[in-house]
Amino acid sequence: MSSSLALSAAPSPSPTIIERPLSPLEEEILRDESRFETYGGDDPEDPPPKSHSPRSPHAEHADSPLDPNLVAWDGPDDPENPQNWSYGYKWWVTVVCSIMTINVTFASSAPSSATLYIAADLHTSAEVSYLVTSIFLVGYVFGPMFWGPGSELVGRRPIFVLTLTLYTLFHIGQALAHNMQTLLITRFFSGFFACAPLTNSGGVIADIWDPINRGVATSIFATTVFLGPTLGPVVGSFITVSSLGWRWVFWVMMIFAGSCSIFAILFLPETYAPKILETKAKRMRKQDPVANKEIYAESERVEWSTSELLNRTILRPFKMLFVEPILLLVTIYLSVVYGVIYALFEAFPVIFIRIHGLSVSHDGLIFLGVGIGSAIGTCVNIWLLRPYPRLMREWRGFPPAEYRLYGAMIAGPSLVVGIFWLGWTGAYASVPWYVPAISTVLIGMSIALVFMSFLSYLVDTYLMYSASAFSANTIVRSAVGAAFPLFTVQMFENLGVQWAATLIGGVGLLLAPMPFLFFKYGARIRGNSQFAPCIDLKIAKMLEAEKAAAEKKGEV
Numbered sequence: 250m251s252s253s254l255a256l257s258a259a260p261s262p263s264p265t266i267i268e269r270p271l272s273p274l275e276e277e278i279l280r281d282e283s284r285f286e287t288y289g290g291d292d293p294e295d296p297p298p299k300s301h302s303p304r305s306p307h308a309e310h311a312d313s314p315l316d317p318n319l320v321a322w323d324g325p326d327d328p329e330n331p332q333n334w335s336y337g338y339k340w341w342v343t344v345v346c347s348i349m350t351i352n353v354t355f356a357s358s359a360p361s362s363a364t365l366y367i368a369a370d371l372h373t374s375a376e377v378s379y380l381v382t383s384i385f386l387v388g389y390v391f392g393p394m395f396w397g398p399g400s401e402l403v404g405r406r407p408i409f410v411l412t413l414t415l416y417t418l419f420h421i422g423q424a425l426a427h428n429m430q431t432l433l434i435t436r437f438f439s440g441f442f443a444c445a446p447l448t449n450s451g452g453v454i455a456d457i458w459d460p461i462n463r464g465v466a467t468s469i470f471a472t473t474v475f476l477g478p479t480l481g482p483v484v485g486s487f488i489t490v491s492s493l494g495w496r497w498v499f500w501v502m503m504i505f506a507g508s509c510s511i512f513a514i515l516f517l518p519e520t521y522a523p524k525i526l527e528t529k530a531k532r533m534r535k536q537d538p539v540a541n542k543e544i545y546a547e548s549e550r551v552e553w554s555t556s557e558l559l560n561r562t563i564l565r566p567f568k569m570l571f572v573e574p575i576l577l578l579v580t581i582y583l584s585v586v587y588g589v590i591y592a593l594f595e596a597f598p599v600i601f602i603r604i605h606g607l608s609v610s611h612d613g614l615i616f617l618g619v620g621i622g623s624a625i626g627t628c629v630n631i632w633l634l635r636p637y638p639r640l641m642r643e644w645r646g647f648p649p650a651e652y653r654l655y656g657a658m659i660a661g662p663s664l665v666v667g668i669f670w671l672g673w674t675g676a677y678a679s680v681p682w683y684v685p686a687i688s689t690v691l692i693g694m695s696i697a698l699v700f701m702s703f704l705s706y707l708v709d710t711y712l713m714y715s716a717s718a719f720s721a722n723t724i725v726r727s728a729v730g731a732a733f734p735l736f737t738v739q740m741f742e743n744l745g746v747q748w749a750a751t752l753i754g755g756v757g758l759l760l761a762p763m764p765f766l767f768f769k770y771g772a773r774i775r776g777n778s779q780f781a782p783c784i785d786l787k788i789a790k791m792l793e794a795e796k797a798a799a800e801k802k803g804e805v
Contacts, residue, residue, distance in 0.1 A: 318543045320530040329529065331457040331520045339457045343466050345517045346450035347473040349409070352509040353416070353443035354477025355484075356502050357385050361594040361734075362486035362613050363495035370495065373429045375738075382594060382734045384433045388440025389447070389727035393720050394563060396445040397452070404524035405453055409517060412445035413510035420503035424496050447474070448723060452716075455708075456520035461641055464634040464705065471701045472627040475693065478590060479620035482597075486613030523548040565714075566721035569780055573718075575710055575771065579703050580722045582760045586664070586699050587726045588733035589692075589753060593619070595737040600675035600746055605682040615686050622693020629694070630656050630701045647784040650709035651771045654764040656702035661761035664695035665754050672750020702764065710771075714780045 322330045334342075360367070360381050368378035400408045419442070422435030450470065458466050485498045519525055523546065530546040569576050597615055601607045607615075633655045640648035667688050675685035704719075711718045741749040767774075775781040 318545055320526050320533065320544060320546045322526075329525055331522065331525070332459065334457060339462075339466075342457055342517065342520065343454060343470060345513055346446065346453050347470050348509050349413070349446035349513050349517075350450055350470065350473045351477040351480070352506055353446050354474055355481045356416075356420075356439065356443055356477075356506065357389075358382065358478040358481030358591075358594055359485040359502055360481075360495070360498055362482045362598075362609055363489040363498050366489055366495040367429075367432070371427070371429045371432070376735075377429060379595065379734045379738070380429075380433055381436060382591060383731040384437045385440035385443075386591065386727050386731035388437045388442075389444040390724050390731070392441045392444035393448045393723045397448045397716060397720060398558065400449050400452065400521060401523075404519050405449055405456070405521045406517060406519040408445055408449060410514050412442040413506075413513060416442035416445075417503060417506040417510050420499050420506060424499035424503065444723075444727075448719070451704075451719070453517075453520045456522065460646070461638050464637055465631055467705065468627050468630045468634070468701050471630075471697060471704070472623050474700070475590070475623040475697055476620050478594075479616040479623070479693070482594060482613040482616045484613075486610045490609050566717045566724070569711075569714065569717050570721040570725070572779060573711075573781075575767065575774055575778070575781075576707065576718050576721060578763055578767075579707060580725050582763055583700065583703055583722060584726045584729035585756055585760060586696055587730045589664075589668070589757075590619075590696060591730045592733040592737040592753070593689075593692075595734050596741055596746075596749075599738060599741045600671070600685060601682060604675065604678050604746065605685075606678075607682060615689060618686055618689030619693035619696075622690040622695070623697040625690070626656075626660070626694040626697030626701070629659070630698060644785055645788050647788055648709075649772060649785045650706050650775070651768045653705040653709055654702055654768050654771075656698040657706075657764035658702075658768070660695040660698035660702065661757070661764060663691055664699065665757045665761055667691035667695055668750050668754040668757060672747045672754065675750075676746035706767070710775060710778075710781050712782050712784075717780075 326333055328334075364378040364381055365375060367373075367381060368375050396408050396412060416439055419435045419439040423432055423439065426432035426435065451467070454463060454466050454470060484501065488498050488501060489495050491497075519528070527546040527548045530544050530549065533541045533544050570580065571577070593616075597612055598609075601612045601615055602609065637648070637652075640652060670688035671685050671692065674680045674688065704722075707718045707722065708715045740752070744752065772783075772786060775783050776786060
């Protein structure tokens with residue numbers, strides 16, 4: 250995720266308009282808010298980039314907001330500001346991002362049904378063929394280090410154009426590969442470029458949506474993150490067993506990727522505010538080179554040093570991972586859940602083909618249950634967001650992050666139930682196949698709710714540092730997801746389906762209390778954090794002071 254999540258994660262709440270003198274606490278809150286408009290919300294150990302702004306004779310500080318040469322929005326209703334785009338256009342952009350995400354996640358799982366056919370044709374072992382899925386996710390590990398920060402340097406749109414084009418072209422190597430080495434190398438680079446929509450689409454949504462409406466948009470977008478992987482095996486299985494063969498899985502993936510890429514390139518606008526203002530400054534200088542020669546945008550005067558870029562892309566995410574208990578525990582939980590998603594790709598054939606005798610194509614259809622469950626999870630999450638407009642008013646725009654955890658409270662126990670249900674009914678051929686298949690709906694709903702809830706929790710907890718939090722989470726999560734398919738089949742064969750599911754469900758059971766504990770102790774943990782702004786805690790103090798002052802005034 251890009252750090253622009255922070256940019257629009259902090260709207261101007263009602264306390265910013267105060268007619269009386271500001272108290273020290275209110276001044277501190279406003280200082281925290283102003284940091285959301287910086288490039289990444291740099292901490293004291295990571296100074297902001299150097300800005301070489303030309304000195305203006307009309308301003309004491311040329312690089313301050315009072316500098317008349319510094320390009321800004323033309324008032325709060327500037328139509329160029331993505332936050333002011335029409336409701337319909339915002340949804341159009343969200344749909345474009347969702348289509349891109351469906352496509353790249355579809356590519357992660359579509360070949361999973363063809364792995365044994367690939368192994369036979371390319372004369373490799375079944376264990377090596379499992380790398381076809383894993384190596385794609387390894388690309389997800391490295392990609393976020395480049396595409397998130399890159400979108401802040403050159404803008405969202407150029408990154409999308411570059412990555413989608415190369416991602417599409419690398420499908421040629423996969424479709425024409427005559428040895429496993431070529432297939433795996435091209436799969437890695439395909440995943441490396443494919444992760445850009447996953448890491449940057451969240452930033453696009455944050456660029457254009459206000460916090461109240463962003464919850465619904467994020468929920469729908471998150472559904473596409475799970476919809477793609479569930480559709481992949483369905484389509485891949487039917488193509489594999491048809492007369493076309495496994496190579497056409499990759500040709501179809503390329504056609505799908507090319508179509509979605511052209512659609513995104515044609516219809517996805519630039520949404521990153523600093524780059525839009527930079528374009529505006531260039532346009533103004535071109536319109537009147539003499540009068541506007543001193544006009545500039547802040548991004549044109551920013552110079553990132555190598556150490557600053559290294560800190561933002563690699564060092565800070567891992568530093569946060571080691572010093573932030575909330576980020577560490579959430580990352581562990583989401584990594585396990587993410588691993589379960591990709592473990593299903595290898596576990597389902599064991600359960601439904603070997604034990605229940607379904608065909609490869611019918612086994613692929615089982616994944617539709619996960620997709621249906623994800624859609625149900627989205628509806629549940631949207632329903633849970635109903636009180637949020639009221640909470641925004643009550644908390645002056647910054648309600649406690651723990652209010653985002655209700656979905657995870659539901660999903661934690663239900664995920665454990667779903668996994669046990671799948672394992673202990675799927676292990677026996679005497680149990681009809683549809684009994685374990687129904688459990689996939691509950692699993693899909695739980696996975697979607699866990700992700701929506703915890704990712705929203707990270708955004709509201711770290712605000713201007715959410716980009717670094719997401720980078721750390723994505724890197725670790727993708728590494729775990731890549732590892733799960735490598736041992737899933739062996740685990741289910743050696744332990745038995747019921748006991749392998751019990752092992753995974755047991756881990757889920759250990760993690761299930763986490764959202765409840767965070768709901769009770771999260772504010773205290775955030776209060777001792779190096780990176781969590783905790784504006785809600787400061788607002789709570791301010792509200793208590795206002796209440797005490799009102800009571801004292803009433804007594805007088």
